[in-house]
Amino acid sequence: AKILVLNGPNLNLLGIRDTKLYGQKTLEYINNILKREAENLNFEISFFQSNCEGQIIDKIHEAYGVYRGIIINPGAYTHYSIAIRDAIASVEIPTVEVHLSNIYNREEFRTKSVIAPVCVGQISGFKEYGYILALFALHEMLNRRYE
Numbered sequence: 001a002k003i004l005v006l007n008g009p010n011l012n013l014l015g016i017r018d019t020k021l022y023g024q025k026t027l028e029y030i031n032n033i034l035k036r037e038a039e040n041l042n043f044e045i046s047f048f049q050s051n052c053e054g055q056i057i058d059k060i061h062e063a064y065g066v067y068r069g070i071i072i073n074p075g076a077y078t079h080y081s082i083a084i085r086d087a088i089a090s091v092e093i094p095t096v097e098v099h100l101s102n103i104y105n106r107e108e109f110r111t112k113s114v115i116a117p118v119c120v121g122q123i124s125g126f127k128e129y130g131y132i133l134a135l136f137a138l139h140e141m142l143n144r145r146y147e
């Protein structure tokens with residue numbers, strides 16, 4: 001099965017940016033780990049990062065009929081992009097929302113995700129490990145090993 005990993009604005013700066021909150025790992029490092037993990041799970045995985053809302057939306061549209069699952073960290077768009085939310089809802093691909101930091105113990109404005117209601121679930125607060133957890137969650141959803 002094909003899985004798409006989307007990262008939104010400023011996540012290209014991982015490893016430099018607020019390392020206490022977001023960890024020391026670069027996005028490239030995280031994606032390499034995901035790639036290795038995906039191979040173990042028999043997933044074919046692709047990666048995309050953009051600082052532009054429209055490009056993220058275009059990727060979600062292109063995923064329609066091609067990908068079986070999406071892992072997305074929408075960055076700050078999490079809190080206000082109805083357009084990304086609508087794109088996810090439109091393509092009906094099981095999507096897991098990931099945040100490196102725990103968005104519930106930070107500023108009030110981060111405690112609201114407009115994306116989460118159209119996702120199968122959300123993982124928040126486990127730094128880079130959240131992406132791996134999301135991959136495991138999609139694997140379970142698509143294979144139902146523990147049902």
Ligand code: DQA
Binds near residue numbers: 074075076110
């Ligand atoms: C983030 C949390 C967002 O509030 C923030 O704007 C980010 C990163 C996270 O991964 O913890 O850019 O999505």
